[in-house]
Every structure is written in structure tokens, then in C-alpha cells.
Amino acid sequence: MSARRSNSSAPRAKEPADISNPGSILVVAPIGRDAAEIGRVLDGMGVATTPCADLAALCDELRLNGGTVTSALVIAEEALARGSDALVACLARQPSWSDLPIMVLTTGGRLQRSGGRWALFEGLGNVTLLDRPLHPETLRSAARNALRARARQYETRRHLEALQLAAETLEARVEDRTRALAAEAAERARAEASYRALYQQTPIPLHSLDAEGRLLSVSDRWLAFIGYSGRDEVVGHCITEFMTEEAARQHREAHWPRLLAEGGFNDVEYRLIKRSGEIADVLVSARIEHDEVGRFVRTMAALVDITARKRAEEKLALEAAKREAAQERLRQTQKMEALGQLAGGVAHDFNNASAAVLAGIALLEKRHGATFAAAGPGPLRLLAGLRDGAERGAAVSRRLLSFARREALNATNVDPAELLSGLRDMLANALGPGIRMRAEAPAGLPALRADRRQLETVLINLAINARDAMPPEGGEVVFAATPEVVDSSTEHPAGLQPGRYIRLSIADTGSGMDAATLARATEPFFTTKPADRGTGLGLSMTSGFAEQSGGALRLESEPRRGTTVTLWLPQAEAATVTAMPPPAAGMPSRALIVDAVPLTRRYLVHCLREAGWDAAEAASAGEALEVIDADTSFGLLCIAHPTLSGPDSMTLARAARVRRPGLPTMLVAGPEVATDFAAEALNEGLRVLRKPVSPMELQEVLAGLKHRSATWPRSEAAD
Numbered sequence: 001m002s003a004r005r006s007n008s009s010a011p012r013a014k015e016p017a018d019i020s021n022p023g024s025i026l027v028v029a030p031i032g033r034d035a036a037e038i039g040r041v042l043d044g045m046g047v048a049t050t051p052c053a054d055l056a057a058l059c060d061e062l063r064l065n066g067g068t069v070t071s072a073l074v075i076a077e078e079a080l081a082r083g084s085d086a087l088v089a090c091l092a093r094q095p096s097w098s099d100l101p102i103m104v105l106t107t108g109g110r111l112q113r114s115g116g117r118w119a120l121f122e123g124l125g126n127v128t129l130l131d132r133p134l135h136p137e138t139l140r141s142a143a144r145n146a147l148r149a150r151a152r153q154y155e156t157r158r159h160l161e162a163l164q165l166a167a168e169t170l171e172a173r174v175e176d177r178t179r180a181l182a183a184e185a186a187e188r189a190r191a192e193a194s195y196r197a198l199y200q201q202t203p204i205p206l207h208s209l210d211a212e213g214r215l216l217s218v219s220d221r222w223l224a225f226i227g228y229s230g231r232d233e234v235v236g237h238c239i240t241e242f243m244t245e246e247a248a249r250q251h252r253e254a255h256w257p258r259l260l261a262e263g264g265f266n267d268v269e270y271r272l273i274k275r276s277g278e279i280a281d282v283l284v285s286a287r288i289e290h291d292e293v294g295r296f297v298r299t300m301a302a303l304v305d306i307t308a309r310k311r312a313e314e315k316l317a318l319e320a321a322k323r324e325a326a327q328e329r330l331r332q333t334q335k336m337e338a339l340g341q342l343a344g345g346v347a348h349d350f351n352n353a354s355a356a357v358l359a360g361i362a363l364l365e366k367r368h369g370a371t372f373a374a375a376g377p378g379p380l381r382l383l384a385g386l387r388d389g390a391e392r393g394a395a396v397s398r399r400l401l402s403f404a405r406r407e408a409l410n411a412t413n414v415d416p417a418e419l420l421s422g423l424r425d426m427l428a429n430a431l432g433p434g435i436r437m438r439a440e441a442p443a444g445l446p447a448l449r450a451d452r453r454q455l456e457t458v459l460i461n462l463a464i465n466a467r468d469a470m471p472p473e474g475g476e477v478v479f480a481a482t483p484e485v486v487d488s489s490t491e492h493p494a495g496l497q498p499g500r501y502i503r504l505s506i507a508d509t510g511s512g513m514d515a516a517t518l519a520r521a522t523e524p525f526f527t528t529k530p531a532d533r534g535t536g537l538g539l540s541m542t543s544g545f546a547e548q549s550g551g552a553l554r555l556e557s558e559p560r561r562g563t564t565v566t567l568w569l570p571q572a573e574a575a576t577v578t579a580m581p582p583p584a585a586g587m588p589s590r591a592l593i594v595d596a597v598p599l600t601r602r603y604l605v606h607c608l609r610e611a612g613w614d615a616a617e618a619a620s621a622g623e624a625l626e627v628i629d630a631d632t633s634f635g636l637l638c639i640a641h642p643t644l645s646g647p648d649s650m651t652l653a654r655a656a657r658v659r660r661p662g663l664p665t666m667l668v669a670g671p672e673v674a675t676d677f678a679a680e681a682l683n684e685g686l687r688v689l690r691k692p693v694s695p696m697e698l699q700e701v702l703a704g705l706k707h708r709s710a711t712w713p714r715s716e717a718a719d
Contacts, residue, residue, distance in 0.1 A: 023071040023150070024048045025143070028058050028079045029105065034134075038074055041136045042143055047071070055079055059090045067094055068157075072101040072146035080104070080120060088123045097157040099126045101146035103139075106131050205282075205303040207239070211296050213256060214238050225305065227275030244279065247271040259299065263288045269306075281310040357390040360603065367610075411549065413572040414452050416481035416502055417441035423459055423479065431467050434474025441481040447572040448502040450549045455569075458542045462506045462565050465539075469510030469563065478507045484568065494552035500571040501551060507564040513557040542567070590614045590633050594624040594652065595640035595668075604638060604668070604693070611699045621652045628659050636702075641669040641677075650677070653686055666701065668693055 025042060027049050029035040039049040052058040055075075062070065067090070080087075094100060104121065106129050121127045126149070128142050205222035207215055215235050226242060228234055240248035247270045255268055264287040272280045286301035361383060365372070372379040420439040431437055459479070466477045481504050488498045539555075542565075546553040550570045557563035591608050595601035596619055608615040616631070618624035628634065637656050641649035653665045666687040669677075681688050687701060 023069045024050045025072045025074060025146075026050050026052055026058050026061055026070055027074045028052045028055060029074070029076040030054060030079055031076065034076060034105065038139065041139050045140055045143060047143060047147065049074075055082070055084065055087050059086050062090050067091075067098060067100055070100060071150045072103060072143070074103045074105065076105045077107045084120055084124070091125055095157070097160050098153055099149075101149050102127045103142050103146060104129050105134060205305075207301055207303075209239055209299045209301070212238070213240065213251075216298055222303065225274075225280070225303070226272065242272050244271040244273060259286055259288065267304075272303075279307075280305060281307045354390050358387065361387045361390065411449050411451055413447040414450055414455065415447055416445050416504065417443075419452070419455070419459075420479045420481060420504075423456065423463070427460065427463050431463065431477065432474070434472075435467055435470055436474075436476040437463075437479070438476070439479045445481055446483055446500070446502065448504075448569045449572040450551075450569050451545075454545055458545055458567070459504070459506065461542065466506060466508035466510055466563070469508060469512070471511065475509035475562075477509075478505075480505045480507070483571070492552075494554045494566070494568060496552050496568055501568045502571055504567040504569065505564055506567075507562065509562045512559045512561050512563055513555075514559050518555060518557050589635060590616070591636035591638055592616050592618060592624060592627055592634045593638050594618045594621065596620065597640065600640065600668075600691075604698070607693075607698045608638075608702070611702050613702060621647050621655075624652060625655060625659070628656055632660065634660070635664065637663055637665045639665065639667055641667045650681065650684075650686075653684075 025047060027035050027038050029038060029051075030053065035051045039051065042049050050061065052061060058073065058075075091100060102124050104124075104127055121129070128146065130138060130142055202219055203221055204219070205225045206219040207222050208217045210216050215237055218231060218234055223229065223231065223234070226234070234242075240251055243251060251270070255265065255270075259265055264285075266285045267283045268285075270282050270284050272282055274280055283304040283306055284301055285304075286299050288299050289297045291297050364383065372383060420441055424437055424439045427437060463477060463479075481502055484501045484503045486492050486496045486498050486501060539553075543553045546567055546569070551568040553568075554566045555563065556566070589612060591613050593601050593604045593608070593615055595604065595617075598619075601617055601619070605615040605617060613636070616627060616634075618627050624637075624639075628637075637653065639649045639652055647655070649667055649669075653667070657663050657665065664687075665685075666689060667681055668689050668691060670691045689698070689701065
């Protein structure tokens with residue numbers, strides 16, 4: 001084949017990708033027209049060729065790009081005979097994926113018989129021998145095979161490059177991930193260290209529990225709050241060991257099941273026991289921590305100390321209760337005051353009416369007693385019934401006045417032992433044979449200060465109440481008296497002020513009272529007795545008497561356990577009693593009665609006339625002063641207290657004695673008269689009688705005035 005230099009100016013391929021777009025084939029055929037003919041044949045296949053003058057030029061072409069854009073080599077064997085070392089070296093520098101196809105045009109003669117020929121071919125590598133004369137089809141076939149082999153190499157190169165890129169990318173990603181994991185591990189370690197420091201040093205008490213409720217960890221503040229110095233003292237112990245019994249029960253039965261079911265709770269109240277034994281009130285908020293598959297890891301809980309707040313709330317609640325109790329006492333006092341005013345007014349008028357009826361009965365008995373007796377038992381029974389009804393009415397009025405605290409108390413020194421001894425003897429028969437009565441009073445018991453008559457009435461009423469509460473088989477009533485000192489360090493259960501008292505108690509073994517009855521026992525008009533056996537004023541009168549005397553009353557009772565009534569009265573102090581000046585001797589038997597109520601005024605006039613006195617009447621203070629100015633013969637001035645109009649009785653008495661110095665004066669007062677008024681009247685030489693006044697009592701006073709010794713100087717009468 002003759003060489004032909006066609007396509008010598010064909011463009012050089014840069015980087016063929018496949019057989020349809022192969023790279024250039026370098027051709028070294030320095031003799032004849034072989035190069036040109038090869039170029040023509042390959043050009044017909046659409047394959048570019050690059051002719052090279054010799055192997056040196058070919059090596060230069062390969063060095064330009066490392067041979068990676070060359071599809072194959074076509075070399076005449078005679079070109080190799082001039083030396084192929086440079087080409088072998090150049091081919092040795094190919095990339096690992098490249099095995100450049102070489103088509104060698106063989107020649108006959110001496111070269112063909114050379115012993116080093118095959119060694120040369122083996123040194124070149126991928127060699128295909130094409131015998132001359134070269135047929136175009138043989139060249140085309142060899143070129144196609146070379147191009148296909150080169151295309152596979154390119155494909156291999158792409159795969160290798162892709163693998164290398166993937167490996168490099170994977171390596172980079174591995175490095176990046178490794179760095180990220182290392183950073184995450186470092187951050188996690190830092191965060192865990194920070195968390196541990198924060199957990200242990202946070203100012204809020206924190207703890208964590210395992211699934212059994214045992215402590216896994218606690219913060220420093222938790223240890224300090226509970227009072228322990230080391231974690232080994234608490235970790236591993238059940239949290240209920242640090243709770244009160246009630247709090248532990250609520251934790252087991254309610255709070256822990258709720259935490260497991262709901263995964264958390266907020267502000268649940270617990271009571272913890274510190275190491276010192278102090279009880280602490282806390283609010284606990286807790287959460288459950290799970291792992292990535294949802295399994296229980298631990299609970300995390302925070303405590304808020306509310307002990308001070310709870311104590312403050314308890315104190316406020318106590319103060320509120322005290323304030324409510326004080327308000328209730330004030331409401332009760334106001335109610336009782338209003339009721340007392342009403343009862344006092346009614347009792348005063350009723351007492352006057354009772355006094356008049358009793359006075360009339362007494363006069364009837366005195367004047368016409370013989371006539372009634374001669375008429376048979378009927379009139380006498382009728383008169384006795386009238387007296388009993390009037391006396392009962394007077395007793396009710398006294399109780400009403402005592403309840404209203406409008407009855408004057410004539411306080412004296414009373415020996416408690418002597419008082420109880422006398423009551424025991426007096427009540428022995430009244431209580432009945434089935435009821436035992438004992439009186440207990442220590443020797444040397446101090447005297448108490450009270451109105452003896454009122455106190456005896458109170459104790460008798462309490463004894464009768466005890467008798468009425470006894471079962472049919474009987475029981476026991478115990479009267480006792482003991483001294484008691486109330487100081488200011490504690491609040492007395494009965495509300496007593498600090499001071500010295502005598503405590504009188506009446507305890508029975510009767511049926512007792514339930515809580516509802518006990519709460520209402522001292523209410524006025526409340527009674528559990530039948531309507532004909534009780535007025536409902538006994539205990540209310542006793543309470544009023546105790547408080548008016550400067551003491552207090554307390555009831556204790558339970559059904560079937562009896563009742564104990566405790567009465568505190570102040571101890572007596574040394575007191576000086578001012579004697580009432582006696583009236584002057586030789587006074588005339590003439591009296592002036594001053595009373596605005598005609599019925600009681602006429603009764604006193606009748607009583608005086610029956611005693612041999614002459615009596616005049618005056619309905620008002622002004623009228624009485626006019627009578628005294630006009631008539632100087634009066635030996636007694638009797639004034640009803642209180643007067644209904646004009647100046648009060650004390651002012652009237654003073655004005656009368658200014659006109660008549662030394663005039664004996666007597667005040668007839670209702671039971672509601674104040675104690676200080678009665679004492680003032682006695683200090684001024686005025687005799688005080690209590691309504692209702694019996695004729696016998698009035699006659700005793702009149703006899704004492706008429707027959708008193710004349711040795712008393714007139715100047716001693718108060719003026």
C-alpha cells in the first residue's frame with residue numbers, strides 16, 4: 001500500500017467518548033505512500049488520522065496529552081527498527097486504564113527473521129500485526145477493533161473516574177461525618193458536663209427516680225434542703241422514705257400511678273421530712289424521660305419550697321377563723337343585746353305587775369285572812385294559787401332580767417366551801433333518793449366575789465337540770481370548787497381575762513347532749529324539756545350571770561356520758577364596806593310615796609297605813625318636791641326607781657334632803673337596778689329595797705326606822 005498524506009490537515013480530537021466519536025489515530029509510515037493511503041482508508045471510515053514523520057514526532061504527540069486523546073497507533077515496522085526505546089518509555093507512562101492499541105505494519109526480509117522482533121512487540125504492549133501488502137478491509141477491521149478496544153478503555157476510564165470520584169466523595173463525606181460526629185460528641189460531652197454542673201448546682205432542689213421510685217441522683221440544693229451532706233446517704237433509697245406517712249400513701253396510691261400514666265404532672269403538694277425532723281411543704285413537678293424506642297429511663301423532678309407560704313396561709317386562716325368567730329360573737333352579742341332590751345323592758349313591767357299582785361294577796365291575807373279561813377279551804381286554795389302564779393311570774397321576770405343583764409348584782413365575798421356544803425344539805429332531798437350528790441372543795445380555798453343569792457339560784461338550777469337528765473336508775477352529781485390562775489401567755493378556752501378565779505364545776509352522769517343541742521344550750525328560750533317544765537332561760541341566765549360577774553361559763557357534754565358545767569368567778573379581794581347612816585330619832589310616822597305607777601304606789605300606801613304610818617302620794621318628782629315644800633312633817637321619803645319622767649330617783653333624793661336635811665329616804669328598785677347605782681345609794685345613806693316588796697319586809701324597815709336609837713347625830717346623815 002502506498003502512503004498518501006490525505007487528511008493531514010484534519011482537526012485533532014480532544015477527548016473521544018465512544019467509537020462513534022473516536023480520537024485521532026497517529027500514523028508513522030515514513031516510506032512511500034503508506035501514510036497517505038492509511039489516512040484515506042480511515043478517513044472513509046470517519047476516523048481522523050495524524051501522520052507523524054518518525055517515532056520522535058509520535059512521542060511528542062503522545063506527550064502533549066499523555067496519549068489520552070489518541071485512539072490508536074499505526075506504525076510501520078521499519079520505523080521501529082531505527083530504535084523504539086523512546087516509544088516504549090512513552091507508552092509506559094500511560095494511565096492505568098490506558099492500553100493504547102498499536103497496529104504494526106509488518107515487512108518481509110531480514111527484520112522478519114530478527115530474533116529481537118518479538119521482544120520488541122511484547123515491549124510495546126497492545127500490538128496487532130498487519131501484514132503487507134495491506135488490504136483496505138484488513139485495515140478497516142483492525143481499526144474497528146482498535147477503536148472498540150479504545151472505547152472500552154475510555155469507558156473503563158469513566159468508570160474508574162466515577163469510582164474514584166465516588167471514593168473521594170465518600171471519603172470526604174466520611175471525613176465530614178467523622179468531623180461532625182466528633183463535634184457532636186464533643187458538644188454532647190460539653191453539654192452533659194454543663195448539665196451535670198447545672199443539675200448539681202442549680203438553686204432549685206432536683207432529683208431523679210428509677211422505675212421503682214428509688215433515687216438515682218439529687219442536686220446539691222436538694223441535699224442541702226433535706227439536710228444531708230453526701231449523695232451516698234440518699235441515692236438508692238425510696239423517695240417515700242423522706243415523706244410523711246400521709247404523703248407517702250398519696251404518692252403510692254395516686255401521684256406515682258398518675259405520673260406513669262400521663263408522663264408528668266405539675267405542682268403536686270407533698271410533705272417531706274428533713275433530716276432534722278422538720279416538716280417541709282413542697283410543690284413537685286415531674287416528667288418521665290424515655291429512650292429512643294420509648295422505654296422508661298428515669299423521672300426528673302423539681303421541688304419548690306412552700307413551707308413559709310403554707311405557714312402564712314395557716315396563720316391567715318387561723319386569724320380569719322378568729323375574726324369570723326369574733327364577728328359571730330359580735331353578731332350574737334348584738335342579737336342578745338337587742339333581745340335583752342326587749343326582755344328587760346317586758347320583765348320590768350311584768351315585775352311591777354307581779355309585785356302589785358303579790359302585795360294585794362298579802363294585804364288580803366292580812367286583812368281578811370280570818371274570813372277566808374272561815375269560808376273553808378276553797379278560798380284559801382284559790383288565794384294560794386294566785387300567789388303561786390304571781391311568784392312564778394316574778395321568777396320568770398327575774399330570769400329575763402338576769403338574761404338581759406339588767407338585774408343588779410349585790411356582789412359579796414362568798415366562801416365556796418361553805419356555799420357548796422349548804423347546797424348539798426339543801427338539795428339532798430330535792431334531788432331524790434336515786435341521785436348521789438358530792439361536794440368537793442380543798443381546804444383554805446379563797447373566797448369568790450359574786451351575788452350570793454344569784455349564785456345560789458344558778459347552782460340550784462344547774463342541779464335541777466342534772467336531776468332531770470338522769471336515767472331512771474339514778475346517777476351522781478358532783479359539785480367541785482378549785483382555784484385557777486389565768487395568765488396572759490396562753491388563750492383561755494373560755495376567753496377569760498388574766499387574773500385569779502374560782503372554778504365551780506357541776507358534773508353529772510346523766511344522758512348528756514349531742515353536738516347540735518350543746519351548740520344551742522345557752523340560747524335564750526331554747527329547751528329540751530316539756531313546755532310546762534322549763535322556760536329555756538336557765539343556762540342563758542347562768543351565762544349572763546357569769547359574764548356580768550366578771551367570769552365565764554363553759555359546757556362539756558356527750559350523749560350517754562353526762563354533762564359538766566364549769567363556772568369561773570373572780571376571787572375576792574379585801575374590801576371596805578361603808579355603813580349606812582341611821583335615820584334621826586323622833587321622826588314622825590308620816591311618809592311620802594313617789595311612784596309613777598298607780599298600782600304599786602297604792603300598794604305601798606296600803607302597806608304603810610297597815611303598819612301605822614300616815615302616807616301621802618306623789619306621781620312625779622316635781623309633785624313630790626312641791627309636797628315636801630308644803631308639808632314638813634314627813635319622816636320617810638319612799639321613791640320608786642327608776643322614775644318614769646323628770647329627774648332620776650337619786651337626784652330627787654338629793655334635792656329632797658337639801659330641803660329636809662337628814663330626811664330618811666328609801667329607794668324601791670326593780671331587780672334591773674345596776675350594782676354601781678345600788679352601791680352609790682348605800683354610800684349616800686339611802687336604803688334600797690328590791691321589788692316585789694313584801695309587807696313583812698316593809699314593816700321590818702319601818703320598825704327599824706321608828707325605834708332606832710336617838711344617839712346617832714343628825715349630821716351623819718348624808719345630804
